[in-house]
Amino acid sequence: MAGVAGPSEEGDLMEDIRTRAVHVVNQPLPQGSWPLSVPLVQSSAFAFASASELAEAMAGPDGQYVYSRRGNPTVRALERTLAGLEGGASAIAFASGMGAISGVLLALLRPGDQVIAQRCLYGGTYAALTDLVGRYGVEVAYISADEVDEFEALAGPRTRLLVLETIANPTGQVPDLPGLLAAARRRNVISAVDNSLASPVLCRPIEFGADIVLHSTTKYLAGHSDVLGGAAIFADDALRQEIWPRTVELGASADPFAAWLTLRGIPTLPLRMREHCANAGVLASRLAAHPAVMAVHWPWSTTHPSYATARKVLSGGGGLLSFELAGGREAGRMFVEGVRVARLALSLGGVETLVTHPASTSHRELEEGALAAAGIEAGLVRMSVGIEDPEDLWRDVEQALSPLVLG
Helix, strand or coil, X not given: CCCCCCHHHHHHXXXXXXXXXXCCCCCCCCCCCCXXXXXXXXXXXXXXXXXXXXXXXXXXXXXXXXXXXXXXXXXXXXXXXXXXXXXXXXXXXXXXXXHHHHHHHHHHCCCCXXXXXXXXXXXXXXXXXXXXXXXXXXXXXXXXXXXXXXXXXXXXXXXXXXXXXXXXXXXXXXXXXXXXXXXXHHCCCEEEEECCCCHHHHCCHHHHCCCXXXXXXXXXXXXXXXXXXXXXXXXXXXXXXXXXXXXXXXXXXXCHHHHHHHHHHHHHHHHHHHHHHHHHHHHHHHHHCCCCEEEEECCCCCCCCCHHHHHHXXXXXXXXXXXXXXXXXXXXXXXXXXXXXXXXXXXXXXXXXXXXXXXHCCCCCCCHHHHHHCCCCCCEEEXXXXXXXXXXXXXXXXXXXXXXXXX
């Protein structure tokens, strides 16, 4: 049709992430035109004219749609969009971020396999790995992820998987992705990087050599606190083909409406990430000078241990920061209950600012020793910085900190 360019024709022209985010993957209508919004196909099953066509459609992940647990047009549009944003070959969308993590772990690992993982991990990932140790005899070894030599010293013939996070939750640690991923490739170890906190706007781990990129699409990708979803993006489609049957059996498939909401949020992702990062930078610098604050953890702060690595790996500091209060656990409680613009809530990555106390919420699965090893102190507060006016945010933070100074 004249004047209408299809996705394949545009692909070579869309080099910048801002353009790719706007032009989500879509399919033409039977009449030949492209809808600007991806259609929502809210159907659990699809009918066929013949038994042979239905049987053929059951053969793999890319055939005709049969049952939405196995594939759905709206979900597939999301998968192709995410693969394009991350520079991957293909993707699988899940019902949640933990669905993506659990699906990948259970599909790849067997009894006796070894996993090498970053020590400071999201609590849910840590819990899933711990369960695999006790239930299936998988060995998990933890490293700081700052030095490649740590990985080299532990990797052996049973090492199956390396698990990292682009920006660790909640300490802001940025691992040596280029060095670690290259070392994993040399040893034929599959690497999986959780990129939820960076999003493909700030980092694309496949460009550094990652095999799998994981996302909680609930967070920055959808961005409006109205979606529960996850995804795994693959550098090589052969790995997706290997993992897909197991994920179908697990049943953690993405819902079409959740996929549609995520697709609706993605076009503004670069704009939102710009504001998240800018606001986080303002708050990080002011918090560092406040008498009630002992330390601030934001990867683009010059005092952060990962600063040099973060400047190489990330194109922005991210929207998540954490800070340690001098008064310990009680001070953390008082602060999260004292904010008025920010909300006390568990998630992150939405347009609104959220605060939480990791030791008692997101990382409650970790014992005291594991919390300390991960750098999570009793008085640590996590803040997912939204896109509100930064002066409004600072006034709110300052008034919530004031009683801690007076006390």
